Amino acid sequence: MSLPAAFLAAAEQLIPRERRFDDPLSTLAFGTDASFYRLIPKLVVRVESEEEVVQLLKLAHAEQVPVTFRAAGTSLSGQAISDSVLIVLGDNWNGREIRQNGGQIRLQPGVIGAQANAWLAPYGRKIGPDPASINACKIGGIVANNASGMCCGTAQNTYHTLAGLRLVLADGTRLDSEDPASVAAFQTSHGTLLEQLAELGRTTRANSELATKIRHKYRLKNTTGLSLNALVDYDQPLDILTHLLVGSEGTLGFISAVTYDTVVDHPYKASALIVFTDVESCCNAVTVLKSQPVSAVELLDRRSLRSVENKAGMPAFVRELSEGACALLIESRAASDSLLQEQIGLIMTALTGFPVEKQVDFSTDPKVYNQLWAIRKDTFPAVGAVRQTGTTVIIEDVTFPVEHLAIGVNRLIALFDKHRYDEAILFGHALEGNLHFVFTQAFDTPEQIARYSAFMDDVAQLVAVEFGGSLKAEHGTGRNMAPFVELEWGSDAYQLMWQLKRLLDPRGILNPDVVLSEDPQVHLKNLKPLPAADEIVDKCIECGFCEPVCPSKGLTLSPRQRIVMWRDIQAKQRAGIDTTELERDYQYQGIDTCAATGLCAQRCPVGINTGELVKKLRAQHADQGKAAGWLGRHFHAALQGARFTLHVANGARLMLGAPRLAKVSAALSKASQQRIPQWNAAMPQPERAIRFSVPVEDQRPRVVYLAACVSRVMGPAAGDREQQSLLGKTQGLLEKAGYQVVFPDNLDNLCCGQPFASKGYNEQAENKRQELIGALLKASRGGLDPIYCDTSPCTLRLVQDLGEQRLDLYDPVRFIRTHLVDKLTFEPQEAPIAVHVTCSTQHLGESQALIDLARLCSKQVVVPEGIHCCGFAGDKGFTTPELNAHSLRTLKDAVQYCDEGISTSRTCEIGLSQHGGIDYHGLVYLVDRVTQPRV
Known part of the structure; x- marks a missing residue:
């Protein structure tokens, strides 16, 4: 059924075309969340203001059009998808207000959870909820699902730390519980509604059997159904209403702001791994730990330990544990080290007498406890990584009363065996009796769906009926458990x-079939296919953890959406369906606008680098192999051509003036379909070719200086106050520190191969890389001398897969911190500095080191929020400038008070300077300016 014409016409007037999506590619891409369900929306709308939400809801209410709200789409139970209208949060939902010295924080729904904690960290506070997806999920979803996590328990979830809420009801009415004028207006317009809520509260509290049941259910971790505890915990209708919205999964209203009472974030912590001989001992230990000073207790059954036993860094004993072993990962936190040690003593005393098979004692060493937590965090992706292609990973989430945890664990394991889920693993937040179990499932045949249905029926009977537990502890009811709400x-x-539901959404337009459904089979419908697409991405579980670091998200597709669409294209082709139009759209949306920097792999639970798929697809269309080969053999000619082009552009600037040149080049770029790069004031002047001097023999230590091809071609911009080249500045700094600087032979013909690889010419790229490695081996006397590469992307490409070749290769950050800091005296400047951590710097593990070096050089350092990749991506800033502009759309505001910016990639600095409004330079400029040789 299509959407009503009146609704569509009004929506077109309200929302600009670039924020409305109804094409097949976009609707499928947005119709995917982290769950194993899929619905394709008829219309996707990206909203940028509360007023737009209000007007859309008024329209939807009038025309009875179902709508679903979407934040990050990391939900696991099917609550963020729609076959009608999907309303997605845009950029302008990131507001925050910190109050009471961090005691409270008011947040808009588009704020990522981890970002809220970063803002609170200087105050020693954090928000209470700590879901595993906190680096990707947004506040809107955290509130709407009443998300919790490893340390949150029940006391610190959104419901119990809620200080205020701003919301929009289904009819478009606004209410801000912290604004007296808004409350007064709402009481006038919706007095009847408030009285009905108050009456429901009175009758519920008067029904002692029901009230007791509600209190019991919320003594446990529980997100099954609506938050009925609001009716017994509060008597004021406004409090009832705001707390009902928590955990309502978008079925009762839109949440446009929330105020949290924050919780203490203790700075001292220690973790231990205790492996018990059997499940019973392990679970009995949990009961004892309930009264001890622990902040988290995670249970891992033998299957979950086995799933990660071969991971790098795992303790060797994990492979040798007995079949019945069951472990607890325990964390304790405190305000001081002395108190922490006292707490550890109490915990270990409480565990005396329990049969322990192995243990890793409590440690405050970050390396040790991070390794321990990696065991727990790697369990879910470990199952995802080994599943059969075409199957999906399902993570269920139940709660047993903690006193019945042992028998609950054993009964669940028996159900795995009964229904032949041999790969299923079990872990969870043991203090709350909250267990997650992960298994793989195909939905290709009626038999497979019937198997899943029978399994879920048995789980529901066991958990909800036999033990009075909850079928959804923290992942939300969604579609997944809607048919079982009445059973529970x-x-x-x-x-x-x-x-x-009918009181707050009388026309049933808000997220129908989520939380409450009249369809007993809704959990078995609209199951998501995960067809084979390419071995690079077939393990993708579509969780969305990759999305926050992707520069093209919001412009075109995110990594998750690229994979979704490529899966769909491949499946359609196998089915004989014409994909010409879809592939044409995918060329720009999926391939041309991908930066292919691989940051997504760092966030991906199963390590997928979507950029590798994009590079592979580019290689399939790389049909200029002979030309690429010629350029590889005559690379010096390519550099001469690039210098000549920059000379022409600089001459045009001098002749026409910068404003006119910018206008003319924009027109030329558009007419050439961006084959001719667009000139801007940050464009470099041409760099002169290096004139080498023969190394002299002296007592100074040698360093081989590898000047990247961009450094050899691109000088400073004409308007840059720093007019010395990167080459000259770097050489001067190295000599200041006492080094003799030598260069590889035939440097102007050398290249790491990155320009070829990014275009899909892999053979030519590897030829150039090997040629450069050979030259570096010779220049460094067989690897004896350190090699300084002035551009981090080139460094990253060279250090990957070096094998037996001995090269002591450094990017600027690592060389300065390891070889120059102790040879120079730093006098930090007063002027503030902006720092851009390039993608390659992140891959090289030098992010914090770059920031620390900046802090050695300046008393004020700014690292702009939310910019993980600049999107310049080699030459994408020239050929696809909208990617660079989109990625850096928030930069100018973030760095407006900074004197300059620093980075470690010359091309990145072009885009950063253009969009930041300040000059960006290589790190060496700053280090050279504030240092003197150490005497």
Whole structure:
């Protein structure tokens, strides 16, 4: 069924075309979240203001059009998808207000959870919820799902730390619980609604059996159904309403801001791994630990330990554990080290007498406890990485009363065996009796769906009926558990939930079939296919963890969406469906606008680098192999050509003036479909070719200086106050520190191969890389001398897969911190500095080191929030400038008070200077300016 014409016409007037999506590629891309369900929306709308949400809801209410709200799409139970209208948060939902010296924080729904904690860190505070997806999920989803996590428990979730809420109801009415004028207006317009909520609260509290059941259910971790505890915990209708919205999964209203009472983030912590001989001992130990000073207790059954036992860094004993072994990962936190040690003593005393098979004692060493937590965090992706192509990974989430945890664990394991889920693993937040179990499932045949259905029926009976637990502890009801809400809660509570739904959403337009559904089979419908696409990405579980670091997200596609679309294209082709139009759209959306820097792999639970798929697809269309080979053999000619082009551009600037040249070049670039790069004021002047001097023999230590091809071609911009070349500045700094600087032979013909690799010419790229490695081996006397590469992307390409070749190769950050810091005296400047950590610097593991070096050089250092990749991506800043502009759209505001910016990639600095409004230089400029030789 299509959307009503009146709704579409009004939506077109309200939302600009560039923020409305109804084409097949976009709707499928947005119709995917982290769950194993898929619905294709008829219309996707990216909203940028509360007013737009209000007007859309008024329209939807009038025309009875179902709508679903979407934040990050990391939900696991099918609550962020729609076959009608999907309303997605745009850029302008990142507001925050810190109050009471960090005691409270007001947040808009587009803020990523980890970013909120970063803002609170200087105050020693954090928000209470700590979901595993906190680096990707957004506040809107955290509130709407009442998300919790490893340390959150039940006391620190959103419901219990809520200080205020701003919301929009289904009819478009706004309410801000912290604004007296808004409250007064709402009481006038919706007094009847408030009275009905108050009456429901009174009758629920008066029903002692129901009220007792509700209190019992929320003594446990529980996100099954609506938050009925609001009716027994509060008597004021406003409090009831705001707390009902928590955990409502977008079925009762839109959350446009939330105020949290924050919690203490203790700075001292220690972790231990205790492996017990059997499940019973392990679970009995959990009961004892409930009264001890622990902040987290994670249970891992033998299967989950086995899934990660061969991972790098795992303790060797994990492979040798007995079949019945069951482990607890325990963390304790405190305000001081002495208190922490006292707490550790209490915990270990409490565990005396339990049979322990192996243990890693409590450690405060970050390396040790990070390794221990890696065991826990790697379990879910470990299953995802080994699953059969075409199957999906399902992570279920139940709670047993903690006193029944042992029998619950054993009964779940028995169900795995009964239904032949041999790969299933079990782990969870043991203090709360909250267990996650992960298994793989195909939905290709009726038999497979029937198997899953029978398994879920058994799980529901075991958890909800036999043990009075909750079928969804923290992942939200969604579609996944909607058919089982009445089974878990009973008829009275279930009908009460429907009363609340119809009271707040009388036309049923908000996220239908989520939380409450009249379809008993809804959990078995609209199951997501995960067809084979390419071995590079076939392990993708579509969780969305990659999306926050992708520069093209919001412009075109994110890594998750690139994979979704390529899967769909491949499946359609196998089915004989014409994909010409889809592939044409994918060329720009998926391939041309991908920076291919691989930051997505760092966030991906199964390590997928979507950029590798894009490079592979580019290679399939790389049909200029002979020309690429010629350029590789005559690279000096290519550099001469690039210098000549920059000479022409600089001459045009001198003749026409910068404003006119910018206008003319923009027109030329558009007419040539961006084959001719667009000139801007940050464009470099041509760099003169290096004139080498023969090395002299002296007592100074030698360093081989590898000047990247961009450094050899691109000088400073005409308007840059720094007019010395990177080559000259670097050589001067190295000599200041007492080094003799030598260059490889035939440097102007050398290249790491990156320009060829990014275009898909892999053979030519590797030829150039090997040629350069050979020259560096010779220049460094067989690897005896260190090699300084002035551009981090080139360094990264060279250090990958070096094999037996001995090269002591450094990027600027690592060389300065390891070889120059102790040879120079630093006098930090007062002027503030902006730092851009390039993608390659992140891959090289030097991010924090770059920031630390900047802090040695300046008393004020700014690292702009939310910019993980500049999107210049080699030459993408020239050929696809909109990618660079989109990625850096927030840069100018972030660095407006800075004197200059620093980075470690010349091409990145072009885009950063253009969009930041300040000059960006290589790190060496700053280091040279504030240092003197150490006497």
